[in-house]
Amino acid sequence: MKRKNKILTFLVVIFCTFAINAQDADSLRIGYSYVNSFPQNAELYLNNENIGNTPLFFMISDSLKGSDLQIKLSLKGYSDCSETFIGNEKINRTYTLVPLPGTKLINPVKEDKKPYFERPRKLIPIVLSSLVTIGAGVSAFYFKNLATENRDNYDMYGDPSALDRKKKYDILSGVSLVVFQLGLGALVYYLLLE
Numbered sequence: 001m002k003r004k005n006k007i008l009t010f011l012v013v014i015f016c017t018f019a020i021n022a023q024d025a026d027s028l029r030i031g032y033s034y035v036n037s038f039p040q041n042a043e044l045y046l047n048n049e050n051i052g053n054t055p056l057f058f059m060i061s062d063s064l065k066g067s068d069l070q071i072k073l074s075l076k077g078y079s080d081c082s083e084t085f086i087g088n089e090k091i092n093r094t095y096t097l098v099p100l101p102g103t104k105l106i107n108p109v110k111e112d113k114k115p116y117f118e119r120p121r122k123l124i125p126i127v128l129s130s131l132v133t134i135g136a137g138v139s140a141f142y143f144k145n146l147a148t149e150n151r152d153n154y155d156m157y158g159d160p161s162a163l164d165r166k167k168k169y170d171i172l173s174g175v176s177l178v179v180f181q182l183g184l185g186a187l188v189y190y191l192l193l194e
Helices: 002-033 123-157 160-193
Strands: 035-039 044-045 049-053 057-059 068-074 081-086 091-095
Touching: 002 160, 035 068, 044 081, 123 160
Parallel strands: 035 091
Antiparallel strands: 035 057, 044 049, 044 068, 068 081
16 A cells, blocks of 8 residues: 555656646746737738738847837738737737628639539439349348358258358359449549549
8 A cells, every 4th residue: 555655756746747847838928928810820920011811920139129019910802900009018819800891702712623513413423223132232232141150051061052152142242342432432523523
């Protein structure tokens, strides 16, 4: 029991040591300023110099501390947003950008993404290849079960006709499996590639 307590104490000490050291990484952010916007990816200007896009962590250089800083956000289709700060204060702001009147806004989730098909899918080939795939899969399973039953009959009773039927059903099962794979390939082609 004492050994378990020593191991537990050792693990707690190790955990606390890592937790204290993890705070060092967080303390690096103390000097950073942070600006975000909704929608994101707005250009961020600090005293008319583009420093990146939102959301952005950044440091205010020593040469700018003590002077007035102007933050400006610019995004196509939205009014520019600006605010002035004193250079030695840390900035932590999130801005909601206002759309320009009469501007058709692009949905930022769908911009530059194509989550939909460019052309409509052809329904008849998709349905036919689905039916062929399902039918071939079922028949491959069915014929393989018949082949297994005939093999069992041959093993139990020594009937040579059962062995012949087993071979015939194995061939039918193999052909059905090939048709299943072709149907699945056609289904993938018509669904995703065409």
